Amino acid sequence: MLPDAQPASAAPLLEVRDLRTHIFTRSGVVKAVNGVSFQVRAGETLGLVGESGSGKTMTCLSILRLLPRGARIVSGQIILQGRELVAASEATVERLRGKQIGMVLQNALAALDPVFTIGTQVGEPLVMHQKMSWRAALRRVVELLRMVKVVAPEIRVHSYPHELSGGMRQRVSSAAAIGCAPALLIADEPTTALDVTTQRQYLDLLMELQQATGMAIMFVTHDISLVGNMCDQLAVFYGGLLVEYGPRQQVLSQPSHPYTAALLQSIPQLGEPRERLPSIAGEPPDLGRLPAGCPFHPRCDAALDECRTGEPPPVFTLAQGRQVRCWLREQDDDRSAAGSP
Amino acid sequence: MARSATPAPELVLPQPVTAHSTGLVAWGRSVLRGAPVFSLCFLILAIACALGAPLLASYDPIETNRAQTLLPPGLSAHLLGTDHLGRDILSRLVYGARISVTVGFLAAFVSGTVGTLIAVVSGVMRGWAETVLMRLTDAFLALPFLMVAVLVVSLLGPSLVNVVLVIGLLRWMTYARTIRSEVLRLTEMDFVRLARAAGARPRRIIVQHILPNIVNTLLVLGTLEVGSAVITEASLSFLGLGVPRPLPSWGTMLAESQTYVFTAWWLPVFPGIAITLLVMASNLTGDWLRDRLDPTRRQL
Amino acid sequence: MRRYIARRVLQGIVTIWLVTLGVFSVLRLTGDPVSYMLPPDASKEDRERLIALYGFNDPLWKQYVVFNNSLLHGRFGPSLRWDSRDALEVFLSRLPATLALTGVAMSFSIILGVVLGAVAATRPDSLFDRVAKGAAILGQSMPVFWVGILLILLFTVYLEWLPSAGGLDRLGLKGLILPAFTLGWLFVAAHMRIVRSSMLDVLDSDYIKMVRAKGMPRRTVIWKHALKNASIPIFTLFAVNFAQLISGAVVTETIFAWPGVGRLLVDSIFVRDYPVAQTVVFFAASFIIMINIVVDIAYAWLDPRVRIAG
Numbered sequence: 001m002l003p004d005a006q007p008a009s010a011a012p013l014l015e016v017r018d019l020r021t022h023i024f025t026r027s028g029v030v031k032a033v034n035g036v037s038f039q040v041r042a043g044e045t046l047g048l049v050g051e052s053g054s055g056k057t058m059t060c061l062s063i064l065r066l067l068p069r070g071a072r073i074v075s076g077q078i079i080l081q082g083r084e085l086v087a088a089s090e091a092t093v094e095r096l097r098g099k100q101i102g103m104v105l106q107n108a109l110a111a112l113d114p115v116f117t118i119g120t121q122v123g124e125p126l127v128m129h130q131k132m133s134w135r136a137a138l139r140r141v142v143e144l145l146r147m148v149k150v151v152a153p154e155i156r157v158h159s160y161p162h163e164l165s166g167g168m169r170q171r172v173s174s175a176a177a178i179g180c181a182p183a184l185l186i187a188d189e190p191t192t193a194l195d196v197t198t199q200r201q202y203l204d205l206l207m208e209l210q211q212a213t214g215m216a217i218m219f220v221t222h223d224i225s226l227v228g229n230m231c232d233q234l235a236v237f238y239g240g241l242l243v244e245y246g247p248r249q250q251v252l253s254q255p256s257h258p259y260t261a262a263l264l265q266s267i268p269q270l271g272e273p274r275e276r277l278p279s280i281a282g283e284p285p286d287l288g289r290l291p292a293g294c295p296f297h298p299r300c301d302a303a304l305d306e307c308r309t310g311e312p313p314p315v316f317t318l319a320q321g322r323q324v325r326c327w328l329r330e331q332d333d334d335r336s337a338a339g340s341p
Numbered sequence: 342m343a344r345s346a347t348p349a350p351e352l353v354l355p356q357p358v359t360a361h362s363t364g365l366v367a368w369g370r371s372v373l374r375g376a377p378v379f380s381l382c383f384l385i386l387a388i389a390c391a392l393g394a395p396l397l398a399s400y401d402p403i404e405t406n407r408a409q410t411l412l413p414p415g416l417s418a419h420l421l422g423t424d425h426l427g428r429d430i431l432s433r434l435v436y437g438a439r440i441s442v443t444v445g446f447l448a449a450f451v452s453g454t455v456g457t458l459i460a461v462v463s464g465v466m467r468g469w470a471e472t473v474l475m476r477l478t479d480a481f482l483a484l485p486f487l488m489v490a491v492l493v494v495s496l497l498g499p500s501l502v503n504v505v506l507v508i509g510l511l512r513w514m515t516y517a518r519t520i521r522s523e524v525l526r527l528t529e530m531d532f533v534r535l536a537r538a539a540g541a542r543p544r545r546i547i548v549q550h551i552l553p554n555i556v557n558t559l560l561v562l563g564t565l566e567v568g569s570a571v572i573t574e575a576s577l578s579f580l581g582l583g584v585p586r587p588l589p590s591w592g593t594m595l596a597e598s599q600t601y602v603f604t605a606w607w608l609p610v611f612p613g614i615a616i617t618l619l620v621m622a623s624n625l626t627g628d629w630l631r632d633r634l635d636p637t638r639r640q641l
Numbered sequence: 642m643r644r645y646i647a648r649r650v651l652q653g654i655v656t657i658w659l660v661t662l663g664v665f666s667v668l669r670l671t672g673d674p675v676s677y678m679l680p681p682d683a684s685k686e687d688r689e690r691l692i693a694l695y696g697f698n699d700p701l702w703k704q705y706v707v708f709n710n711s712l713l714h715g716r717f718g719p720s721l722r723w724d725s726r727d728a729l730e731v732f733l734s735r736l737p738a739t740l741a742l743t744g745v746a747m748s749f750s751i752i753l754g755v756v757l758g759a760v761a762a763t764r765p766d767s768l769f770d771r772v773a774k775g776a777a778i779l780g781q782s783m784p785v786f787w788v789g790i791l792l793i794l795l796f797t798v799y800l801e802w803l804p805s806a807g808g809l810d811r812l813g814l815k816g817l818i819l820p821a822f823t824l825g826w827l828f829v830a831a832h833m834r835i836v837r838s839s840m841l842d843v844l845d846s847d848y849i850k851m852v853r854a855k856g857m858p859r860r861t862v863i864w865k866h867a868l869k870n871a872s873i874p875i876f877t878l879f880a881v882n883f884a885q886l887i888s889g890a891v892v893t894e895t896i897f898a899w900p901g902v903g904r905l906l907v908d909s910i911f912v913r914d915y916p917v918a919q920t921v922v923f924f925a926a927s928f929i930i931m932i933n934i935v936v937d938i939a940y941a942w943l944d945p946r947v948r949i950a951g
Binding site for chain 3: 576
């Protein structure tokens with residue numbers, strides 16, 4: 001199942017360019033995704049980090065075109081394996097879902113259809129995309145369940161979702177997502193509903209699966225402490241914007257955006273005595289009523305005047321392919337003009 | 342480009358809530374937000390007819406007039422025509438409103454009272470009382486309602502009071518079930534627990550804590566039940582087992598229209614419209630009340 | 642699953658017993674049953690005969706024992722009108738007509754209601770949806786008998802397409818159309834509203850999002866996954882609706898002169914044939930209880946989560 005090794009200069013598996021997704025409600029427009037650009041290379045793991053409502057989930061849903069009622073991609077491009085998706089037809093996107101891109105959601109009980117068995121649900125995409133017979137599909141389902149470490153898979157195939165534990169359901173969900181060996185797996189807060197031990201087990205499983213299949217992973221989480229060993233690249237979201245993007249090691253050790261720095265500071269360290277947990281002052285912005293300028297400025301200690309007015313800062317490209325949206329870094333910009341259109 | 346002073350594009354901001362009207366108008370506006378205007382007006386109209394029938398109707402609804410039978414509706418003396426005994430349809434409709442409204446509200450009241458009683462007792466007392474009452478509720482729910490009503494009214498004799506009683510005593514189950522789950526939910530809540538911990542006796546808990554919280558549900562259910570009571574009364578009268586003959590119940594009017602359906606279309610049409618409108622008005626008002634009083638409920 | 646079935650059946654039996662108690666009391670405790678059952682000009686001998694036949698002079702508990710005994714043996718008493726026939730026999734002879742009527746009405750209302758509701762849910766706020774919602778409210782507000790009369794007015798009087806009175810034997814299937822439609826119309830509206838509302842919730846759910854994320858085509862998403870989940874409320878309300886169906890059958894049969902048990906009830910009441918009336922009510926109630934049980938069991942089969950909760 002390993003794809004051919006990709007040379008570093010090959011085209012990325014997924015490229016998102018200046019994506020803007022807005023939600024049109026009766027009380028106004030919510031700019032859920034307000035100009036996000038990033039890339040995912042084959043076999044790589046991209047971590048999407050940010051508070052709830054920062055745009056990371058809506059970005060993922062935009063890629064799969066599974067937006068809720070009232071939400072629409074208003075501009076931007078999504079290019080998967082050379083194919084542009086935003087302008088593509090629903091039928092084209094349907095063919096990609098489950099086959100090229102798989103998705104795992106946060107709440108696995110809510111993500112599994114309560115009236116069908118596990119076997120049916122994991123086997124469905126196999127029958128659909130790979131034209132298997134149901135009998136062959138069910139055999140494959142047992143294999144998949146074994147791969148995600150579900151005990152006694154031959155029995156579980158006939159179980160219903162409510163008969164399984166939370167951790168097992170999450171694993172079953174994952175089996176359904178990777179059934180057709182997609183090139184990209186989008187995992188949207190897959191561990192949030194799990195307890196700490198199960199979390200660890202699941203993350204290990206994810207890494208194993210990635211080793212075995214060579215798929216790329218987009219790992220969405222609000223907990224920056226989880227991205228530790230898993231992710232190759234990090235994308236930090238705030239207020240519908242991608243405020244920092246770059247290789248994980250460097251972003252974590254030398255954050256270039258004040259928000260990233262603040263996030264890292266607020267992680268409690270075991271063993272170090274502290275009187276109070278530092279947290280970021282203020283509250284996340286209401287995406288329907290964004291402040292002018294940079295969305296983070298009300299909570300930023302280092303905010304300049306230009307941060308408070310006008311458009312949000314554009315993307316500045318730093319050394320080694322890192323990107324940041326912050327006026328404080330303007331001088332470090334490698335290129336003369338702003339990076340994104 | 343980055344540092345220019347171009348202002349951010351205009352966001353579509355939500356409209357601010359009007360806070361400037363004062364007094365009665367403001368209160369009225371907030372109470373009636375989203376109200377189904379036509380339904381409320383029709384309900385008021387129906388109640389007005391019920392209360393002031395002699396004032397609103399031009400003719401006597403019972404007196405027959407051999408000379409004017411089966412006149413079609415028109416802009417003449419009889420706006421909606423006359424029936425086979427020469428009685429003015431419009432006046433009969435107005436007097437019929439009196440019957441429908443009375444039965445509707447009284448029956449809803451009776452069943453509401455019985456249902457609440459049963460719900461509160463079973464919800465607060467629990468134990469065997471609850472089991473017995475719930476089995477009783479199931480048994481009553483299994484009854485083919487109209488059939489039993491027909492049977493009982495025939496035994497007791499057709500009269501307005503009997504109709505109200507029968508409908509009231511056969512329709513309390515909806516109240517009982519819904520209110521019981523409300524009561525159960527309330528008794529689990531902390532403020533009731535606190536009262537119990539403070540030693541309050543069951544009766545005090547019921548009166549002070551539970552009843553005020555179920556008033557909303559009662560109001561919604563009651564409004565909805567008025568509609569179904571009206572239809573039941575009309576059905577009973579239609580079968581000849583509702584209010585006694587000369588009284589102009591809309592159901593009776595429909596029954597009488599059957600023989601003349603081939604020649605006088607206005608006989609069945611208008612009473613039917615009246616019934617439908619009253620039921621619709623009560624349903625829509627009930628739905629609106631439900632949305633207003635408990636926004637967490639889903640609308641069906 | 643089997644324990645659930647056993648439990649439900651037991652509950653049903655208890656409920657039926659309560660109903661028989663009700664049927665028993667209704668007749669004997671509402672005044673003088675003998676005068677109800679006889680025409681005013683009945684002779685003294687007739688009264689004595691009736692009293693002896695039913696044991697009305699015996700103490701109440703004895704009457705109850707006798708009553709239960711007769712019921713268990715399937716003896717519902719002789720019909721007072723059709724002298725030579727047993728009430729049970731009269732009832733059974735008219736039952737098929739009602740079964741045909743209610744069966745057709747309910748089936749068509751479920752199918753139509755589900756389809757309309759599903760389509761409306763997939764096109765929320767469209768013209769179709771708004772018309773459907775309006776028609777549903779109207780349908781639930783119109784009394785059944787008025788619908789029937791209007792249909793007669795339209796199809797029999799003006800258009801002269803369909804007959805308005807008779808039964809299956811005389812008119813065949815053509816005679817079934819108007820009564821079935823009249824009876825079913827109310828339920829089309831009710832079912833449509835339920836399915837529409839339920840579908841809207843289901844379509845917004847996470848698991849439907851996941852099914853789409855797996856790449857299932859729209860028709861599979863809607864007609865396989867969403868519909869199965871959305872139909873569950875129909876079953877919960879089916880049992881309640883069934884009782885309404887029977888009530889509706891009474892008036893529908895009266896209007897269309899349909900020879901079923903609903904009309905039998907009304908007729909027998911007017912001629913004071915109480916054994917027959919009693920029989921009808923008893924069987925109707927028992928049937929409703931049975932339907933309740935069947936529906937609960939089907940519901941448990943459909944939605945596996947219920948089996949545990951019971």
